[in-house]
Amino acid sequence: MHRTKVKVVEDALDANNTIATANRADFDRAGVRVVNFMSAPGAGKTTLLERVIADLDGVRAGVLEGDVQGSMDADRLAHLHVPVTQLNTDPGFGGECHLDANMVRSALPSLPLDDLDLLVIENVGNLVCPAEFRVGEDARVMVCSVTEGEDKPLKYPLMFRTCDLVLINKVDLLPHLEFDVEELLYNLDAVHPGVPRMLVSAKTGEGVEAWREWLMGVPVPANA
Amino acid sequence: MHRTKVKVVEDALDANNTIATANRADFDRAGVRVVNFMSAPGAGKTTLLERVIADLDGVRAGVLEGDVQGSMDADRLAHLHVPVTQLNTDPGFGGECHLDANMVRSALPSLPLDDLDLLVIENVGNLVCPAEFRVGEDARVMVCSVTEGEDKPLKYPLMFRTCDLVLINKVDLLPHLEFDVEELLYNLDAVHPGVPRMLVSAKTGEGVEAWREWLMGVPVPANA
Numbered sequence: 516m517h518r519t520k521v522k523v524v525e526d527a528l529d530a531n532n533t534i535a536t537a538n539r540a541d542f543d544r545a546g547v548r549v550v551n552f553m554s555a556p557g558a559g560k561t562t563l564l565e566r567v568i569a570d571l572d573g574v575r576a577g578v579l580e581g582d583v584q585g586s587m588d589a590d591r592l593a594h595l596h597v598p599v600t601q602l603n604t605d606p607g608f609g610g611e612c613h614l615d616a617n618m619v620r621s622a623l624p625s626l627p628l629d630d631l632d633l634l635v636i637e638n639v640g641n642l643v644c645p646a647e648f649r650v651g652e653d654a655r656v657m658v659c660s661v662t663e664g665e666d667k668p669l670k671y672p673l674m675f676r677t678c679d680l681v682l683i684n685k686v687d688l689l690p691h692l693e694f695d696v697e698e699l700l701y702n703l704d705a706v707h708p709g710v711p712r713m714l715v716s717a718k719t720g721e722g723v724e725a726w727r728e729w730l731m732g733v734p735v736p737a738n739a
Numbered sequence: 740m741h742r743t744k745v746k747v748v749e750d751a752l753d754a755n756n757t758i759a760t761a762n763r764a765d766f767d768r769a770g771v772r773v774v775n776f777m778s779a780p781g782a783g784k785t786t787l788l789e790r791v792i793a794d795l796d797g798v799r800a801g802v803l804e805g806d807v808q809g810s811m812d813a814d815r816l817a818h819l820h821v822p823v824t825q826l827n828t829d830p831g832f833g834g835e836c837h838l839d840a841n842m843v844r845s846a847l848p849s850l851p852l853d854d855l856d857l858l859v860i861e862n863v864g865n866l867v868c869p870a871e872f873r874v875g876e877d878a879r880v881m882v883c884s885v886t887e888g889e890d891k892p893l894k895y896p897l898m899f900r901t902c903d904l905v906l907i908n909k910v911d912l913l914p915h916l917e918f919d920v921e922e923l924l925y926n927l928d929a930v931h932p933g934v935p936r937m938l939v940s941a942k943t944g945e946g947v948e949a950w951r952e953w954l955m956g957v958p959v960p961a962n963a
Contacts, residue, residue: 556779556866556895557887583867583897587890610897612836612867640894641865642780643807643836662886662909663781666811670864671780673807673834685886691915693942718917 531648534616538623538651545628548733549636551652553674555667556640558660559684561588562717564635567727569595574731576633579622583610583639600625604639613644616651633733642671646678654679654733661685665698672706680711680729687716755872758840762847762875769852772957773860775874777898778882779891780864783908785812786941787882788859791951793819798955800857803846807834807863824849828863837868840875857957866895870902878903878957885909889922896930904935904953911940 577598604611715722801822828835892899939946
Protein backbone atom coordinates (compact mmCIF):
# COMPACT_ATOMS: atom_id res chain seq x y z
CA MET A 516 0.00 0.00 0.00
CA HIS A 517 1.33 3.36 -1.02
CA ARG A 518 0.92 5.86 1.74
CA THR A 519 1.40 9.56 1.45
CA LYS A 520 1.65 11.72 4.46
CA VAL A 521 0.30 15.20 3.96
CA LYS A 522 1.40 17.78 6.42
CA VAL A 523 -1.39 20.18 7.12
CA VAL A 524 -0.11 23.70 6.96
CA GLU A 525 -2.32 26.04 8.84
CA ASP A 526 -2.15 28.72 6.18
CA ALA A 527 -3.27 26.24 3.56
CA LEU A 528 -6.50 25.79 5.45
CA ASP A 529 -7.26 29.41 5.11
CA ALA A 530 -8.74 29.94 1.69
CA ASN A 531 -7.85 33.59 1.63
CA ASN A 532 -4.19 33.03 2.33
CA THR A 533 -4.05 30.27 -0.28
CA ILE A 534 -5.42 32.59 -2.92
CA ALA A 535 -3.26 35.48 -1.71
CA THR A 536 -0.22 33.26 -2.18
CA ALA A 537 -1.35 32.46 -5.73
CA ASN A 538 -1.83 36.16 -6.44
CA ARG A 539 1.61 36.88 -5.06
CA ALA A 540 3.13 34.21 -7.30
CA ASP A 541 1.46 35.76 -10.34
CA PHE A 542 2.63 39.23 -9.37
CA ASP A 543 6.16 37.96 -8.78
CA ARG A 544 6.23 36.15 -12.11
CA ALA A 545 5.32 39.40 -13.85
CA GLY A 546 7.87 41.32 -11.81
CA VAL A 547 5.21 43.56 -10.31
CA ARG A 548 5.60 44.95 -6.81
CA VAL A 549 2.25 45.31 -5.09
CA VAL A 550 1.18 47.75 -2.39
CA ASN A 551 -2.03 47.28 -0.40
CA PHE A 552 -3.13 50.85 0.37
CA MET A 553 -5.56 51.28 3.27
CA SER A 554 -7.20 53.89 5.50
CA ALA A 555 -10.45 55.06 7.04
CA PRO A 556 -12.95 56.68 4.66
CA GLY A 557 -11.83 60.15 3.64
CA ALA A 558 -8.26 59.97 4.97
CA GLY A 559 -6.92 60.96 1.57
CA LYS A 560 -5.74 57.76 -0.17
CA THR A 561 -6.85 58.76 -3.64
CA THR A 562 -5.47 62.29 -3.39
CA LEU A 563 -2.13 60.93 -2.17
CA LEU A 564 -2.09 58.58 -5.16
CA GLU A 565 -2.98 61.39 -7.55
CA ARG A 566 0.02 63.28 -6.22
CA VAL A 567 2.59 60.61 -7.10
CA ILE A 568 1.31 57.86 -9.33
CA ALA A 569 1.98 59.45 -12.73
CA ASP A 570 5.40 60.68 -11.76
CA LEU A 571 7.38 57.66 -10.56
CA ASP A 572 10.57 58.06 -12.55
CA GLY A 573 11.05 54.91 -14.64
CA VAL A 574 8.49 52.91 -12.65
CA ARG A 575 5.41 51.90 -14.65
CA ALA A 576 2.56 52.06 -12.15
CA GLY A 577 -1.05 50.91 -12.20
CA VAL A 578 -3.93 51.08 -9.76
CA LEU A 579 -6.62 48.64 -8.70
CA GLU A 580 -9.43 50.65 -7.11
CA GLY A 581 -11.56 48.87 -4.52
CA ASP A 582 -14.88 50.45 -3.63
CA VAL A 583 -18.22 49.28 -2.35
CA GLN A 584 -19.92 51.00 -5.24
CA GLY A 585 -19.21 53.37 -8.11
CA SER A 586 -16.02 54.37 -9.88
CA MET A 587 -15.45 57.87 -8.55
CA ASP A 588 -11.88 57.26 -7.45
CA ALA A 589 -10.97 55.49 -10.68
CA ASP A 590 -12.46 58.43 -12.58
CA ARG A 591 -10.34 60.85 -10.56
CA LEU A 592 -7.21 58.96 -11.57
CA ALA A 593 -8.17 58.66 -15.24
CA HIS A 594 -6.44 61.89 -16.31
CA LEU A 595 -3.12 60.57 -15.04
CA HIS A 596 -2.88 58.11 -17.92
CA VAL A 597 -1.90 55.11 -15.86
CA PRO A 598 -3.83 51.83 -16.06
CA VAL A 599 -6.69 51.90 -13.53
CA THR A 600 -9.02 48.97 -12.90
CA GLN A 601 -12.17 49.30 -10.79
CA LEU A 602 -13.27 46.51 -8.47
CA ASN A 603 -16.64 46.86 -6.71
CA THR A 604 -17.58 44.82 -3.67
CA ASP A 605 -21.33 45.42 -3.79
CA PRO A 606 -22.94 42.22 -5.12
CA GLY A 607 -24.16 41.52 -1.57
CA PHE A 608 -26.70 43.48 0.45
CA GLY A 609 -24.57 46.39 1.48
CA GLY A 610 -21.29 45.40 -0.12
CA GLU A 611 -18.15 43.93 1.41
CA CYS A 612 -16.19 46.27 3.65
CA HIS A 613 -12.78 45.09 2.40
CA LEU A 614 -10.98 43.50 -0.49
CA ASP A 615 -10.01 39.85 -0.13
CA ALA A 616 -7.58 37.74 -2.14
CA ASN A 617 -10.30 36.20 -4.28
CA MET A 618 -11.73 39.57 -5.30
CA VAL A 619 -8.26 40.71 -6.34
CA ARG A 620 -7.75 37.39 -8.17
CA SER A 621 -10.93 38.03 -10.14
CA ALA A 622 -9.42 41.31 -11.32
CA LEU A 623 -6.11 39.84 -12.50
CA PRO A 624 -7.27 39.23 -16.11
CA SER A 625 -8.14 42.94 -16.32
CA LEU A 626 -4.71 44.08 -15.14
CA PRO A 627 -1.87 44.62 -17.65
CA LEU A 628 0.64 42.98 -15.31
CA ASP A 629 3.33 42.55 -17.95
CA ASP A 630 3.33 46.30 -18.55
CA LEU A 631 3.64 47.24 -14.88
CA ASP A 632 6.42 47.51 -12.33
CA LEU A 633 4.18 48.61 -9.48
CA LEU A 634 0.53 48.00 -8.67
CA VAL A 635 -1.19 49.97 -5.93
CA ILE A 636 -4.37 48.33 -4.64
CA GLU A 637 -6.55 50.99 -3.04
CA ASN A 638 -8.64 49.11 -0.51
CA VAL A 639 -12.14 49.97 0.74
CA GLY A 640 -12.06 52.75 3.36
CA ASN A 641 -12.13 50.85 6.66
CA LEU A 642 -9.68 50.40 9.54
CA VAL A 643 -10.79 46.92 10.59
CA CYS A 644 -11.33 44.11 8.06
CA PRO A 645 -8.91 45.17 5.28
CA ALA A 646 -6.11 44.47 7.79
CA GLU A 647 -7.30 40.87 8.17
CA PHE A 648 -7.18 39.90 4.50
CA ARG A 649 -3.90 39.59 2.65
CA VAL A 650 -4.43 39.98 -1.09
CA GLY A 651 -0.94 39.04 -2.32
CA GLU A 652 0.81 42.32 -1.57
CA ASP A 653 4.53 42.95 -1.04
CA ALA A 654 3.90 45.85 1.31
CA ARG A 655 1.09 47.53 3.20
CA VAL A 656 0.75 51.27 3.47
CA MET A 657 -1.89 52.96 5.57
CA VAL A 658 -2.98 56.57 5.76
CA CYS A 659 -4.24 58.12 8.96
CA SER A 660 -5.36 61.71 8.94
CA VAL A 661 -4.70 64.14 11.76
CA THR A 662 -8.41 64.99 11.77
CA GLU A 663 -9.19 61.48 13.04
CA GLY A 664 -7.70 61.87 16.53
CA GLU A 665 -4.60 60.58 18.30
CA ASP A 666 -6.26 57.42 19.63
CA LYS A 667 -6.71 55.51 16.39
CA PRO A 668 -3.67 53.17 16.70
CA LEU A 669 -5.04 51.98 20.05
CA LYS A 670 -8.57 51.54 18.72
CA TYR A 671 -7.66 49.76 15.47
CA PRO A 672 -4.39 48.04 16.44
CA LEU A 673 -4.31 45.28 13.81
CA MET A 674 -4.32 47.81 10.97
CA PHE A 675 -1.47 49.83 12.45
CA ARG A 676 0.44 46.70 13.49
CA THR A 677 0.43 45.00 10.09
CA CYS A 678 1.47 47.90 7.89
CA ASP A 679 4.93 48.73 6.60
CA LEU A 680 4.46 52.48 6.33
CA VAL A 681 2.10 54.98 7.97
CA LEU A 682 1.33 58.21 6.11
CA ILE A 683 0.07 60.83 8.56
CA ASN A 684 -1.94 63.04 6.24
CA LYS A 685 -3.55 66.50 6.33
CA VAL A 686 -0.78 68.01 8.45
CA ASP A 687 -1.63 71.35 6.82
CA LEU A 688 -4.68 71.39 9.14
CA LEU A 689 -2.61 71.05 12.34
CA PRO A 690 -2.75 74.79 13.16
CA HIS A 691 -6.55 74.54 13.20
CA LEU A 692 -6.86 71.36 15.27
CA GLU A 693 -6.37 70.37 18.88
CA PHE A 694 -4.18 67.49 17.78
CA ASP A 695 -0.98 66.31 19.44
CA VAL A 696 1.31 64.67 16.85
CA GLU A 697 3.60 63.38 19.61
CA GLU A 698 0.68 61.61 21.25
CA LEU A 699 -0.24 59.94 17.95
CA LEU A 700 3.36 58.79 17.44
CA TYR A 701 3.48 57.51 21.02
CA ASN A 702 0.32 55.48 20.43
CA LEU A 703 1.66 54.28 17.08
CA ASP A 704 4.88 53.04 18.70
CA ALA A 705 2.82 51.34 21.41
CA VAL A 706 1.19 49.05 18.83
CA HIS A 707 3.94 48.96 16.17
CA PRO A 708 7.27 50.14 17.55
CA GLY A 709 9.44 51.92 15.03
CA VAL A 710 7.17 51.46 12.00
CA PRO A 711 8.24 53.92 9.28
CA ARG A 712 6.02 56.99 9.24
CA MET A 713 5.84 60.18 7.19
CA LEU A 714 4.05 63.44 7.90
CA VAL A 715 2.41 64.45 4.64
CA SER A 716 -0.11 66.86 3.17
CA ALA A 717 -1.74 65.94 -0.10
CA LYS A 718 -2.93 69.56 -0.23
CA THR A 719 0.36 71.43 0.18
CA GLY A 720 2.64 68.68 -1.08
CA GLU A 721 4.57 68.43 2.19
CA GLY A 722 6.16 64.99 2.48
CA VAL A 723 4.91 63.91 -0.94
CA GLU A 724 8.43 63.57 -2.36
CA ALA A 725 9.38 61.17 0.45
CA TRP A 726 6.21 59.16 -0.21
CA ARG A 727 7.08 58.98 -3.92
CA GLU A 728 10.60 57.80 -3.16
CA TRP A 729 9.29 55.17 -0.75
CA LEU A 730 6.91 53.85 -3.43
CA MET A 731 9.73 53.67 -5.98
CA GLY A 732 11.81 51.71 -3.49
CA VAL A 733 9.37 48.83 -2.89
CA PRO A 734 11.69 45.86 -3.55
CA VAL A 735 11.38 44.07 -6.88
CA PRO A 736 10.12 40.50 -6.35
CA ALA A 737 13.01 38.03 -6.13
CA ASN A 738 11.54 35.79 -8.84
CA ALA A 739 11.18 38.55 -11.40
CA MET B 740 -54.71 14.90 11.62
CA HIS B 741 -53.98 18.29 13.01
CA ARG B 742 -52.18 20.45 10.53
CA THR B 743 -50.54 23.75 11.21
CA LYS B 744 -49.50 26.00 8.44
CA VAL B 745 -46.45 28.07 9.22
CA LYS B 746 -45.90 31.10 7.11
CA VAL B 747 -42.23 31.66 6.54
CA VAL B 748 -41.39 35.28 7.09
CA GLU B 749 -38.19 36.24 5.38
CA ASP B 750 -36.97 38.30 8.31
CA ALA B 751 -37.41 35.33 10.62
CA LEU B 752 -34.81 33.47 8.57
CA ASP B 753 -32.28 36.10 9.29
CA ALA B 754 -30.83 35.40 12.69
CA ASN B 755 -29.69 38.96 13.18
CA ASN B 756 -33.10 40.44 12.53
CA THR B 757 -34.70 37.89 14.84
CA ILE B 758 -32.41 38.89 17.68
CA ALA B 759 -32.75 42.60 16.85
CA THR B 760 -36.51 42.19 17.17
CA ALA B 761 -36.05 40.56 20.58
CA ASN B 762 -33.75 43.40 21.65
CA ARG B 763 -36.29 45.92 20.46
CA ALA B 764 -39.04 44.20 22.43
CA ASP B 765 -36.90 44.33 25.58
CA PHE B 766 -36.10 48.00 25.02
CA ASP B 767 -39.76 48.79 24.39
CA ARG B 768 -40.84 46.93 27.52
CA ALA B 769 -38.44 49.05 29.57
CA GLY B 770 -39.60 52.22 27.82
CA VAL B 771 -36.10 52.93 26.49
CA ARG B 772 -35.62 54.67 23.17
CA VAL B 773 -32.51 53.42 21.40
CA VAL B 774 -30.28 55.25 18.94
CA ASN B 775 -27.69 53.40 16.82
CA PHE B 776 -24.90 55.97 16.38
CA MET B 777 -22.52 55.39 13.48
CA SER B 778 -19.70 57.01 11.48
CA ALA B 779 -16.27 56.49 9.97
CA PRO B 780 -13.36 56.34 12.44
CA GLY B 781 -12.58 59.77 13.86
CA ALA B 782 -15.69 61.58 12.61
CA GLY B 783 -16.45 62.77 16.13
CA LYS B 784 -19.14 60.47 17.57
CA THR B 785 -17.76 60.38 21.10
CA THR B 786 -17.14 64.12 21.25
CA LEU B 787 -20.66 64.80 19.98
CA LEU B 788 -21.99 62.51 22.72
CA GLU B 789 -19.85 64.21 25.38
CA ARG B 790 -21.43 67.48 24.32
CA VAL B 791 -25.03 66.43 24.99
CA ILE B 792 -25.42 63.18 26.90
CA ALA B 793 -25.26 64.54 30.45
CA ASP B 794 -27.53 67.45 29.71
CA LEU B 795 -30.74 66.01 28.27
CA ASP B 796 -33.33 67.77 30.38
CA GLY B 797 -35.43 65.13 32.14
CA VAL B 798 -34.20 62.31 29.89
CA ARG B 799 -32.12 59.67 31.67
CA ALA B 800 -29.52 58.62 29.12
CA GLY B 801 -27.01 55.77 28.96
CA VAL B 802 -24.38 54.71 26.45
CA LEU B 803 -23.30 51.35 25.08
CA GLU B 804 -19.81 51.79 23.63
CA GLY B 805 -18.84 49.44 20.80
CA ASP B 806 -15.13 49.18 19.99
CA VAL B 807 -12.84 46.60 18.48
CA GLN B 808 -10.58 46.89 21.50
CA GLY B 809 -10.05 48.98 24.61
CA SER B 810 -12.34 51.28 26.57
CA MET B 811 -10.98 54.71 25.64
CA ASP B 812 -14.34 56.12 24.57
CA ALA B 813 -16.11 54.75 27.62
CA ASP B 814 -13.37 56.28 29.78
CA ARG B 815 -13.90 59.64 28.06
CA LEU B 816 -17.59 59.53 28.98
CA ALA B 817 -17.02 58.40 32.58
CA HIS B 818 -16.87 61.93 34.02
CA LEU B 819 -20.36 62.66 32.72
CA HIS B 820 -21.91 60.36 35.34
CA VAL B 821 -24.24 58.53 33.00
CA PRO B 822 -24.27 54.72 32.81
CA VAL B 823 -21.70 53.58 30.21
CA THR B 824 -21.19 49.95 29.22
CA GLN B 825 -18.25 48.85 27.06
CA LEU B 826 -18.68 46.14 24.42
CA ASN B 827 -15.55 44.90 22.63
CA THR B 828 -15.72 42.99 19.35
CA ASP B 829 -12.18 41.57 19.41
CA PRO B 830 -12.49 37.90 20.37
CA GLY B 831 -11.71 37.05 16.73
CA PHE B 832 -8.46 37.62 14.86
CA GLY B 833 -8.77 41.30 14.19
CA GLY B 834 -12.14 41.97 15.77
CA GLU B 835 -15.53 42.49 14.21
CA CYS B 836 -15.95 45.71 12.27
CA HIS B 837 -19.50 46.33 13.47
CA LEU B 838 -21.97 45.58 16.24
CA ASP B 839 -24.66 43.01 15.54
CA ALA B 840 -27.87 42.25 17.38
CA ASN B 841 -26.40 39.31 19.28
CA MET B 842 -23.47 41.35 20.59
CA VAL B 843 -25.90 43.98 21.84
CA ARG B 844 -28.08 41.23 23.33
CA SER B 845 -25.09 39.94 25.27
CA ALA B 846 -24.73 43.38 26.83
CA LEU B 847 -28.37 43.70 27.94
CA PRO B 848 -27.79 42.22 31.43
CA SER B 849 -25.15 44.91 32.01
CA LEU B 850 -27.46 47.75 31.06
CA PRO B 851 -29.69 49.41 33.68
CA LEU B 852 -32.63 49.55 31.26
CA ASP B 853 -35.23 50.29 33.90
CA ASP B 854 -33.33 53.41 34.91
CA LEU B 855 -33.00 54.76 31.36
CA ASP B 856 -35.17 56.69 28.95
CA LEU B 857 -32.60 56.78 26.16
CA LEU B 858 -29.75 54.46 25.20
CA VAL B 859 -27.20 55.55 22.62
CA ILE B 860 -25.28 52.66 21.08
CA GLU B 861 -21.99 53.99 19.70
CA ASN B 862 -21.09 51.57 16.92
CA VAL B 863 -17.62 50.64 15.65
CA GLY B 864 -16.19 53.32 13.35
CA ASN B 865 -17.00 52.01 9.87
CA LEU B 866 -19.26 53.19 7.03
CA VAL B 867 -20.05 49.74 5.59
CA CYS B 868 -21.09 46.83 7.81
CA PRO B 869 -22.71 48.68 10.74
CA ALA B 870 -25.40 49.77 8.26
CA GLU B 871 -26.20 46.14 7.47
CA PHE B 872 -26.92 44.99 11.01
CA ARG B 873 -29.96 46.21 12.93
CA VAL B 874 -29.41 45.90 16.66
CA GLY B 875 -32.91 46.75 17.90
CA GLU B 876 -32.71 50.51 17.55
CA ASP B 877 -35.56 53.00 17.19
CA ALA B 878 -33.47 55.40 15.14
CA ARG B 879 -30.14 55.59 13.36
CA VAL B 880 -27.92 58.64 13.47
CA MET B 881 -24.73 58.95 11.48
CA VAL B 882 -21.94 61.49 11.62
CA CYS B 883 -19.98 62.50 8.57
CA SER B 884 -17.17 64.96 8.92
CA VAL B 885 -16.43 67.69 6.39
CA THR B 886 -12.81 66.51 6.36
CA GLU B 887 -13.90 63.25 4.71
CA GLY B 888 -14.87 64.70 1.34
CA GLU B 889 -18.14 65.38 -0.47
CA ASP B 890 -18.28 61.97 -2.16
CA LYS B 891 -18.98 59.78 0.86
CA PRO B 892 -22.78 59.37 0.38
CA LEU B 893 -22.12 58.00 -3.12
CA LYS B 894 -19.36 55.67 -1.94
CA TYR B 895 -21.15 54.29 1.13
CA PRO B 896 -24.80 54.59 0.08
CA LEU B 897 -26.36 52.02 2.41
CA MET B 898 -25.14 53.86 5.50
CA PHE B 899 -26.50 57.21 4.30
CA ARG B 900 -29.72 55.62 3.00
CA THR B 901 -30.68 53.83 6.21
CA CYS B 902 -30.13 56.59 8.73
CA ASP B 903 -32.73 58.95 10.19
CA LEU B 904 -30.41 61.87 10.84
CA VAL B 905 -27.06 62.96 9.42
CA LEU B 906 -24.80 65.12 11.58
CA ILE B 907 -22.30 66.96 9.38
CA ASN B 908 -19.51 67.58 11.85
CA LYS B 909 -16.35 69.71 12.08
CA VAL B 910 -17.90 72.64 10.20
CA ASP B 911 -15.49 74.88 12.15
CA LEU B 912 -12.80 73.61 9.75
CA LEU B 913 -14.65 74.70 6.60
CA PRO B 914 -12.60 77.91 6.16
CA HIS B 915 -9.47 75.74 5.97
CA LEU B 916 -10.79 73.08 3.58
CA GLU B 917 -11.61 72.87 -0.08
CA PHE B 918 -14.98 71.44 0.76
CA ASP B 919 -18.29 72.24 -0.90
CA VAL B 920 -21.17 71.74 1.56
CA GLU B 921 -23.71 72.11 -1.25
CA GLU B 922 -22.06 69.26 -3.14
CA LEU B 923 -22.22 67.03 -0.06
CA LEU B 924 -25.92 67.85 0.42
CA TYR B 925 -26.58 67.19 -3.27
CA ASN B 926 -24.92 63.77 -2.97
CA LEU B 927 -26.79 63.09 0.26
CA ASP B 928 -30.13 63.85 -1.38
CA ALA B 929 -29.16 61.63 -4.31
CA VAL B 930 -29.01 58.57 -2.04
CA HIS B 931 -31.49 59.63 0.69
CA PRO B 932 -33.70 62.48 -0.47
CA GLY B 933 -34.72 64.84 2.30
CA VAL B 934 -33.10 62.98 5.18
CA PRO B 935 -32.84 65.34 8.18
CA ARG B 936 -29.36 66.83 8.48
CA MET B 937 -27.62 69.23 10.82
CA LEU B 938 -24.41 71.17 10.42
CA VAL B 939 -22.55 70.85 13.71
CA SER B 940 -19.21 71.45 15.34
CA ALA B 941 -18.37 69.49 18.45
CA LYS B 942 -15.51 71.95 18.92
CA THR B 943 -17.35 75.27 18.81
CA GLY B 944 -20.76 73.96 19.84
CA GLU B 945 -22.46 75.09 16.62
CA GLY B 946 -25.57 73.01 16.04
CA VAL B 947 -25.14 71.09 19.28
CA GLU B 948 -28.39 72.44 20.76
CA ALA B 949 -30.35 71.17 17.75
CA TRP B 950 -28.68 67.77 18.11
CA ARG B 951 -29.61 67.69 21.80
CA GLU B 952 -33.21 68.54 21.01
CA TRP B 953 -33.37 65.90 18.31
CA LEU B 954 -32.10 63.26 20.77
CA MET B 955 -34.67 64.29 23.36
CA GLY B 956 -37.39 63.94 20.75
CA VAL B 957 -36.77 60.31 19.77
CA PRO B 958 -40.29 58.91 20.18
CA VAL B 959 -41.04 56.86 23.29
CA PRO B 960 -41.77 53.21 22.34
CA ALA B 961 -45.52 52.59 21.92
CA ASN B 962 -45.49 49.65 24.34
CA ALA B 963 -43.86 51.54 27.17
